Amino acid sequence: MNVPFLIAKRYFISKKKRNIINIISIISMVGVAVGTAALIIVLSVFNGLEDLIRSIYGSFDPDLKVTSVEGKGFEMNEDLLTRIRKTPGVLIVTEVIEDNALLRYEDRQMVIKMKGVSPNFFAQNKIDSSVIEGNYQLQRGGNNYALIGRGVQYQLSIRATNAIVPMFLLYPKAKASLSLDPENTFREKPIMVGGVFVIERQYDDNYIFVPLDFARDLLAYGNKRTSLEIRVESKRELKNVEERLGKVLGPKFEIKNSDEQHLSLLRAVKVEKMFVFITFAFILLIASLNIFFSLSMLVIDKKKDIAILASMGASPQVIRNIFLAEGAIVAFVGAIIGLALGLLVCWIQETFGLISMNMATALVEAYPVKMQLQDFLLTGFAIFIITLLVSIRPARAAAATEVRNNI
Known part of the structure; x- marks a missing residue:
């Protein structure tokens, strides 16, 4: 039988009189409950935002991305490509040439991020589902087409249905001499608009996709590639595949998973x-x-009880534990109510999306929420530590009172 807990529970549920001590205890429970609920809700919203970031970039980013440790690009050969493809767990390997270029449409122009991709790019990405105008295919009927972001379309007033006026992509020549004539300074290639995509503003305002051969000729890259994008057979094997590729490629290459590709953003959220x-x-x-x-x-109010307990043989430790238990009961009743309230609010938001983000540019209508067990455990642990800190001094005072009464 836990005597300190039984006595503490008796003090807690006693209804003899509703004095100031009872009122302060109720205020304590309400404060702990509200604080706990708010903490659970806010942590769940951050979890939801983290998942939202992953889902947004998941339609654009590969499972694994291979880049050169030194320099912007690396030489690609059939032997290297074959070794990567034969690595257990590798499903698709996409060759990529990515760099800044000048995009001109009629009398308007802007600097964009051009991404040249091999034909299997759309087999490993979900970007085709983000196309809102035209077609995502970059090569049709022997002709090259560009897939542009909606922000690029708006800034240059590009008509995606226009099959007559092409866009022009310009890239500076490697060893061009200074000249007022752009033909001597830039390489220029025309390409028609094939479609428009909407993913996320960072991509919509900057990116266009073109066929790999088109990018290679414009940039004069030859066999060079800026990266390789890899899709794995199973997400559960992602870490193992990354380790295998590290052994195949060696120290000259860097391999990043989807989280590592946006490490700074995810780290900022954490x-x-x-x-x-x-x-x-x-x-x-x-x-x-x-x-x-x-x-x-309560210690002051219960001095007589403490003296009686001491005369009955209760040790200072028992007296102290009674008041520690009293503080724990008040805190944990409030914590349980708060955890339940936080769970209920998060479930309602997750299920019905009652609280809207009220942003025209938002990718989701309601605030994203995701509950995690570790947040509940961490909150409970924090409440335990806080309760111990605020209860230990009054409990020691009660134990000291018992000692003085015995003297």
Whole structure:
């Protein structure tokens, strides 16, 4: 039988009188409940944002991306490509040439990010489902076509249905002499618009896709490639495939998974989530100070009870544990209510999407939410530590009171 807990529970549920101690205890529970619910909701929103980032870039990014450690590109040969394709777990290998270029349409122009891809690019990416005008195929009927972002289309007022006026892509020659004549400074190639895509503003405003051969001729890359994009057979084998490719390619190549390709963005979300947790934990600590005051007042109010317990043989440790248990009961009742409330709010938002982002450019209508068990466990642990911190001094004071009564 846990005597300290039974006595603490008796103090907690006692209805003899509703004095100031009871009121402060109720305020403590409400404060802990609200703080806990808010913490769970905010952490779940950050989890949802992290998943949203992955889903947005998942339609554009490969499972694994191979780049050169030194320089912008690397020499590609059939032997290297064959070794990569024969690596267990590798399903598709796409050759990529990517660089900045000047895009001109009629009398308007802008600098864009041109991405030349081999024909199997759309077999490993979901970008075809993001095409809102035209066709995603880059080569049709022996002709080359470009797939442009909606932002590029808007900035240059490009008509995707125009089958007469082409776009022109310009790229500076490697060793061009200074001249006022653009023909001596830039290589220029025309290409028709085949389709328009919408993924995310960063891509929509900057990217266009062209056939690999077109990019190779414009940039005069020859056998050079800027990257290889790889799709694996199973996401569960992603880490193993990455390790195998590392052995095949050696130290001259860098291999990044989808998260590593946006490491700074995801890290920023995680860091912000950590600081939010610290901030809300501090708010919980402030709310839990009411527990300190209610326990301190309870110790004063229960001096006679403490003396009686001491005369019956209760040790200072037992007296201390009674008030520690009292603080724990107040805190954890509030925490359980808060966790349940946070769970309910997150489930409603996740299921019905009641709270909208109210942004015309938002990719999702409602705030994304994702609950994780580790957030509930971490919040519970934080409440445990906070409760211990605010309860230990009144509990020690109660134990000291017992000692003095015995003297």
